[in-house]
Amino acid sequence: MADDSQFLVYGAYGYTGRLVAEEAADRELDVVLAGRDAKRTRDVADELDLPYRTFDVSQAATMLDDVSLVLNCAGPFDETADQMVDACVETGTHYLDITGELQVFERIKRRSDDAEDAGVTLLPxxxxxxxxxxxxxxHLQSRLPEATHLALALEADGGVSPGTLKTVLGNAADxxxxxxxxxxxxVPMAHKTRAVDFGDGLHxxxxxxxxDVSTATFTxxxxxxxxxxxxxxxxxxxxAATRYLGGLLDTKPVQSLLEYAVERYVEGPDAEKxxxxxxxxxxxVRSSRDRVVSRLRTPDTxxxxxxxxxxxxxxxxxGEAPTGYQTPAAAxxxxxxxxxxxxxRVDLEDDEVVxxxxxPATDATGESDTDRAEDGETGGGADADADAELGADAVTVDVDDDHPAEESEGAADDDTPSPRALSDDAKPAVRRRETEAGTVEGEAEE
Incomplete structure (x- = not known):
């Protein structure tokens, strides 16, 4: 019988999985570590004085009877999520993971009815x-409930882990x-450029x-x-160049070479970084009449x-999460x-902080180190000034979009293919090919 408080971290010896395991141990949570490699899993478990088990994800259904939740940290999730979800639904175990892979969200979402029938939560x-x-x-939708368009942008300091880089390279061809x-x-990778004010000027x-291309509409x-x-x-x-190298990047020899290079030369950021x-x-978010903007600042990713x-x-x-497929904010x-x-979190209206x-405070003063004077919050430039920042030759790709300052990256407007619909049954990953005319088409990957 499963312990209601016990959960399993799969992929505990990877860069992020180890960080999760260390924090769980520091908090004295009821956690079991797991992974495919016996020695690497045992080494982490011994160091943290935690129980562990080793198994391939294909054997997961036989390993989950005594846990109530799996936190999958083993990427690429395109290779681990489906079988782990199958096992969790079969054994009545909640499933969480740390994926960012769009196609994984879409596939897990299709298992929602199965999860509800099993009384479990699927929360990638x-x-x-x-x-x-x-x-x-x-939060933005709550500020403008009638919104029809959502745009999000991210800017991060720091490095990346080997697992993250392998996932990015593996998906670049799609x-x-x-x-x-x-x-x-x-759409082609990096097909549009936009100038964004994160609070310190335009980038x-x-x-x-x-x-979020998958999850935001659900939420x-x-x-x-x-x-x-x-x-x-x-x-x-x-x-932008990956649109022309997609076929080459997807070949097995190139992928193997890239993975070898990542394993040999890439380490995740250390604690100081x-x-x-x-x-x-x-x-x-914007509607036909209104537009509102909010921003977040967070610690390292x-x-x-x-x-x-x-x-x-x-x-x-x-017991706070509904059963079936969920997203974090929906749950x-x-x-x-x-x-x-x-x-x-900062909310703006007409470029003014409202x-x-x-x-929770990060230091003894209880004051965030990102506090700045409100009159300097927009960095001296509003998002509406983006055309000037990008230059006079900025091109708007989607003429039906009325937001400012968007341009095609490395291609003229008439060379950029229109967004092509993906069927409900297709993976949201599309292989690219060039036509005889030299334009680019999408070819759905089953």
């Missing part, structure tokens, strides 16, 4: 992907995605297939969603993942992110 994306952005989307009129649609950001009901990632110019060009890093998130993953696990174990509300220390809320 309980890390930095997608708790802060999902909560910001829900292109990008947006949501239009409720449907997922394929260029490009479209990116963040998990908010808003049918049109785009997500942007702020990157240096070289990185923006590299992302995480301590000095922060993340800035911008969100906008990995530190947020540890906090939000364990917070969601504890809430789910306490626990838009203020979930404000339970994380060091988080600040509200500011913070999470």
């Amino acid at each position: 994306g309980v890390g930095f992907d997608v708790v802060p952005t999902d909560c910001l989307a829900a 292109g990008g995605a947006v949501r239009r009129d409720g449907d997922l649609r394929w 260029r950001a490009v479209t990116f297939p963040w998990g 908010t009901g808003i049918p049109n969603v785009e997500v942007y990632l702020s990157l240096p110019s070289n990185a923006r060009r590299a992302f 995480r301590e000095s890093s922060e993340t800035r998130i911008w969100g906008e 990995y530190d947020v993942t540890v906090q939000t993953a364990l917070l969601c696990a504890e809430k789910t174990l306490a 626990f509300g838009p203020d979930l992110i404000l339970e994380v220390p060091g988080v600040e 509200a500011r809320e913070t999470g």
Whole structure:
């Protein structure tokens, strides 16, 4: 019989999984560590003095009888989530993970009825992907309930872990995605650039297939969603170049070489680097008549993942999460992110700060280190000034969108394919090919 308070962390020896395991041990939570590699799992468990078990994800159904919840930290989740969800539904075990992979969200969502019948919660994306952005989307929708369009943008300091980089490289060939009129649609990676004010002036950001392209419409009901990632110019060009290298990037020899290089040369950020890093998130919703903007500042992405993953696990174990498929803000509300220390949320109207809320204090003074004078909050430039920041040659790709300052990255307007719908049964990952005319089409991957 399962212990109502006991949960299992799968992938406990990976970079993020180990951070989660260490924090769970510090809090003296009732946790069991697990993973596929016996030695690496045992080493972490012995160091933290925690129980452990080793098994391949294909054997999970035989390993979950005594736990009430699985927190899957083993990516790429495209390779682990489906079988673990199957096992959790079969054994009546709640399933959480820290994925940001859009196609994984879509597939898990299709298991909602099965999960409800089993009386369990399926809650993917309980890390930095997608708790802060999902909560910001829900908060913005509460400010403008009639909103029809949602845009989110992220800018992060710090480095990435090997697992995260392998996931990004593995998905690069699949292109990008947006949501239009409720449907997922394929677009080239980094097909649009937008100037975004995160609170310290304007920064260029490009479209990116963040998990919110899947989750935000479930959470908010808003049918049109785009997500942007702020990157240096070289990185923006590299992302845009993947539209021409998609087929090559997806070949087995190239993927194997990239994975080898990541394993050999890439390490996740150390504690000092995480301590000095922060993340800035911008969100906008608009209707035919109104527009509102809110912003978040959070600690380092990995530190947020540890906090939000364990917070969601504890809430789910306490019976606070509805059964079936859920998103973080749909399950626990838009203020979930404000339970994380060091988080600040700012609301703006007409580029003026109208509200500011913070999470638990991070120091003895109880004051967030991101507090700034309200008259300096917009960094001297409003989002509406983006055309001037981008330059006179900025091109608006989607002529039906009335938000300012968007341009195609590395391609003229008439060379950019229109977003193409994905069927309900297709993975929201689309392989690319060039036509004889030299234009680019999407080819759905089954």
